[in-house]
Amino acid sequence: xxxxxxxxxxxxxxxxxxxxxxxxxxxxxxxxxxxxxxxxxxxxxxxxxxxxxxxxxxxxxxxxxxxxxxxxxxxxxxxxxxxxxxxxxxxxxxxxxxxxxxxxxxxxxxxxxxxxxxxxxxxxxxxxxxxxxxxxxxxxxxxxxxxxxxxxxxxxxxxxxxxxxxxxxxxxxxxxxxxxxxxxxxxxxxxxxxxxxxxxxxxxxxxxxxxxxxxxxxxxxxxxxxxxxxxxxxxxxxxxxxxxxxxxxxxx
Amino acid sequence: xxxxxxxxxxxxxxxxxxxxxxxxxxxxxxxxxxxxxxxxxxxxxxxxxxxxxxxxxxxxxxxxxxxxxxxxxxxxxxxxxxxxxxxxxxxxxxxxxxxxxxxxxxxxxxxxxxxxxxxxxxxxxxxxxxxxxxxxxxxxxxxxxxxxxxxxxxxxxxxxxxxxxxxxxxxxxxxxxxxxxxxxxxxxxxxxxxxxxxxxxxxxxxxxxxxxxxxxxxxxxxxxxxxxxxxxxxxxxxxxxxxxxxxxxxxx
DNA sequence: CGTGCTTTTGAAAATCATCAAGTATAGTGG
DNA sequence: CCACTATACTTGATGATTTTCAAAAGCACG
Numbered sequence: 001x002x003x004x005x006x007x008x009x010x011x012x013x014x015x016x017x018x019x020x021x022x023x024x025x026x027x028x029x030x031x032x033x034x035x036x037x038x039x040x041x042x043x044x045x046x047x048x049x050x051x052x053x054x055x056x057x058x059x060x061x062x063x064x065x066x067x068x069x070x071x072x073x074x075x076x077x078x079x080x081x082x083x084x085x086x087x088x089x090x091x092x093x094x095x096x097x098x099x100x101x102x103x104x105x106x107x108x109x110x111x112x113x114x115x116x117x118x119x120x121x122x123x124x125x126x127x128x129x130x131x132x133x134x135x136x137x138x139x140x141x142x143x144x145x146x147x148x149x150x151x152x153x154x155x156x157x158x159x160x161x162x163x164x165x166x167x168x169x170x171x172x173x174x175x176x177x178x179x180x181x182x183x184x185x186x187x188x189x190x191x192x193x194x195x196x197x198x199x200x201x202x203x204x205x206x207x208x209x210x211x212x213x214x215x216x217x218x219x220x221x222x223x224x225x226x227x228x229x230x231x232x233x234x235x236x237x238x239x240x241x242x243x244x245x246x247x248x249x250x251x252x
Numbered sequence: 253x254x255x256x257x258x259x260x261x262x263x264x265x266x267x268x269x270x271x272x273x274x275x276x277x278x279x280x281x282x283x284x285x286x287x288x289x290x291x292x293x294x295x296x297x298x299x300x301x302x303x304x305x306x307x308x309x310x311x312x313x314x315x316x317x318x319x320x321x322x323x324x325x326x327x328x329x330x331x332x333x334x335x336x337x338x339x340x341x342x343x344x345x346x347x348x349x350x351x352x353x354x355x356x357x358x359x360x361x362x363x364x365x366x367x368x369x370x371x372x373x374x375x376x377x378x379x380x381x382x383x384x385x386x387x388x389x390x391x392x393x394x395x396x397x398x399x400x401x402x403x404x405x406x407x408x409x410x411x412x413x414x415x416x417x418x419x420x421x422x423x424x425x426x427x428x429x430x431x432x433x434x435x436x437x438x439x440x441x442x443x444x445x446x447x448x449x450x451x452x453x454x455x456x457x458x459x460x461x462x463x464x465x466x467x468x469x470x471x472x473x474x475x476x477x478x479x480x481x482x483x484x485x486x487x488x489x490x491x492x493x494x495x496x497x498x499x500x501x502x503x504x
Numbered sequence: 505c506g507t508g509c510t511t512t513t514g515a516a517a518a519t520c521a522t523c524a525a526g527t528a529t530a531g532t533g534g
Numbered sequence: 535c536c537a538c539t540a541t542a543c544t545t546g547a548t549g550a551t552t553t554t555c556a557a558a559a560g561c562a563c564g
Contacts (some may be wrong), residue, residue: 079408081502091503142453150372151403156331156339158410159461198380209411250333
């Protein structure tokens, strides 16, 4: 097993290598805004590191020293209440930019769901880079705007949708988020689409504002109704996409 | 009464006057990022107009032609489900920048709660302006990041807080959002702070993911418990700020 | 093949929603 | 200026979805 560095959530030794030019995550990240010839400027301020599954690499309330970019794996982002209640505000996978904090501290925590690889930038140095490449700033604004739209959609879900509608929305969104790459082999016509669920039922519950039991029961009922199949706990297969979609949009 | 223009949500004739230099809302808006000497460039692409109370000036799903900046009054921003269920995603008051859509259509609607004055910019022309003044883009990114943080906080509220906690959070946040200006006369020590509620109980319910009845009952109970006073329906007075605050943060 | 975790399933309880009046409040027109 | 109407708000009784509590069943891992 990889040795764990003391006083740090970082698992693998931090290494600047793997230049941005060679980064496979670049195409689906903000870094893609830069002209390839400028990528070495980015490499200069970035450091890449690995995070093992289950490890918290952003602590809510901690000093916001870095920006992050996910280059492999998936993380859950969450906020906590003092008594332990948790709301997952999103899942960050390849290409996701993290750390757009307003204050000097992170307003959310982040924990790896799978082994991850993450790129990080010192905020101060990033600022210089943004000054140098306004196109990067433009890209960040686009990303932030997109996240804002997603956040509003999630508010609609949390505030006004039923448990069934929430689960349907979640499954449909997960299915849609697959295949960011066109050569993905998961391009079945409409149904029979396999949707991996790297998170636990508890995570899904905390994302949808429900309990574990309600998530489990609702999925079981979807299966009984023939809308999905559940080959194993961490994967579902969509059997009736249209039915799920109309449920998700609130059409009874 | 002001004549209503046909085929438009605009009430008062659109007029370019009131140059940005003289705009009182500027200090608390993104426009403040520009150097005063550059403000005429902004004035050139902005048009100001009035909106009467209750009027929808952004239609969810409509072509996103403009950016908006609120210079007076308050609006509610919302998303709808096909059967009429509504989630208010926020309230926009003086200084709020609106319309950071990703797609070509607005992802939310906006309706005036009070008579408003709004400044609007053609998106295309705004883009030119952003190219010309990167500092404006920087400011927009800051605003978007701040809204994102607020949205995540609201997800925590909608997903994990009880009705009492939601109302307490709402009142505390409203109280805190008063007095953006230091010379505000509403600076009572801690308690006895008058908090205006320009929105209806229905709006509060749709913002907090509750029903009108639950909002009303909860406020009544707060009053019975001596935490607030309700001189009239559109105003509350905070009597026990600390109690409200610990409720809001989830401390039982 | 245990052991510990996650998931599922069941029964009871609770919070909040729905249904239904009744009471203020504001705006309108006489 | 005042009654009248419409709307918003409050309050009560009932009901339902979801949570909580509890336990069994699966599954992964050593």
